[in-house]
Amino acid sequence: MRAVAVIAFLGLVAVASAEFILQQEMIDQINNANVGWTAGVNPRFAGKTREDIKGLLGTKLLPKGTKLREFPVVDTIVDAIPTSFDARTQWPASIHPIRDQQQCGSCWAFGATEALSDRLAIASNNSINVVLSPQDLVSCDSTDYGCDGGYPINAWHYMQSLGVVTDTCYPYTSGNGDSGTCQITGKKTPACATATFYKAKTAYQVANNMAAIQSEILANGPVEAAFSVYDDFFSYTSGVYSHQSGALDGGHAVKIVGWGVDGTTPYWIVANSWGTSWGQAGFFWIKRGNDECGIEDGIVAGLAAV
Numbered sequence: 001m002r003a004v005a006v007i008a009f010l011g012l013v014a015v016a017s018a019e020f021i022l023q024q025e026m027i028d029q030i031n032n033a034n035v036g037w038t039a040g041v042n043p044r045f046a047g048k049t050r051e052d053i054k055g056l057l058g059t060k061l062l063p064k065g066t067k068l069r070e071f072p073v074v075d076t077i078v079d080a081i082p083t084s085f086d087a088r089t090q091w092p093a094s095i096h097p098i099r100d101q102q103q104c105g106s107c108w109a110f111g112a113t114e115a116l117s118d119r120l121a122i123a124s125n126n127s128i129n130v131v132l133s134p135q136d137l138v139s140c141d142s143t144d145y146g147c148d149g150g151y152p153i154n155a156w157h158y159m160q161s162l163g164v165v166t167d168t169c170y171p172y173t174s175g176n177g178d179s180g181t182c183q184i185t186g187k188k189t190p191a192c193a194t195a196t197f198y199k200a201k202t203a204y205q206v207a208n209n210m211a212a213i214q215s216e217i218l219a220n221g222p223v224e225a226a227f228s229v230y231d232d233f234f235s236y237t238s239g240v241y242s243h244q245s246g247a248l249d250g251g252h253a254v255k256i257v258g259w260g261v262d263g264t265t266p267y268w269i270v271a272n273s274w275g276t277s278w279g280q281a282g283f284f285w286i287k288r289g290n291d292e293c294g295i296e297d298g299i300v301a302g303l304a305a306v
Ligand SMILES: *[C@@H]1O[C@H](CO)[C@@H](O)[C@H](O)[C@H]1NC(C)=O
Pocket: 125
């Protein structure tokens, strides 16, 4: 893991405080320009300042094109890739609800545990159907930085080597931005006397290649992705997001569940962890095939150990 830590990453850019993140002028400009998506005032960020949101983007982005030698890069491409695909309709009982990381830069832990929860259910034909605990990673994964951020691939490596308990067993308490101290000692947490540790069998990177990413989702379920968030993203309400305006705010991790085409514009279907009042009931579409905001560059996953 030491090799990972020394690689430079994009941190949060210095920004002026007390400026509202949702600006009506920017929203109007986006909506007047017919860019393929609609901006608006998401209740999640109404009245929030830059100061309020700066702790939210906790994914450390590796420099574009970086692949870490210690983790395999999967670039398998299957023959028949459908025009559109949605894991929620393919595996209706296996895809878990949208969550809310609140005021903690724990997106890297949410993206990882959400994708592994889905993959366990898919691989076991729903005989293992649990919501895994992001708190486990936030408080206990010492290769990452809790609410101050993390590397998605490190999260998968943690889930592969140590496993992760359920959310019922170890509920989320870091919404206030406090990473907490690890409560797992000797396979026990305060909430459950004998915890089951659910594991990933593998931890790997997926090549920055649209067909390889699609093939991975078709074969094994949702993947974790990381991308650069700019000011305009906070105001996304519907349509296919592509970056239009505003400053870079930081790196963010999410879960890709499928893809489609809107008119002639290809997009990914992505689950965010900002609650259901943001975007399309917590989901968003982002342009697919041009590495929009780096969304195709940092895909990671692992096979569920069932
Ligand atoms: C998966 O579970 C369903 C419902 O219990 C069952 O009908 C189906 O046969 C199972 N499929 C496999 C491949 O085991």
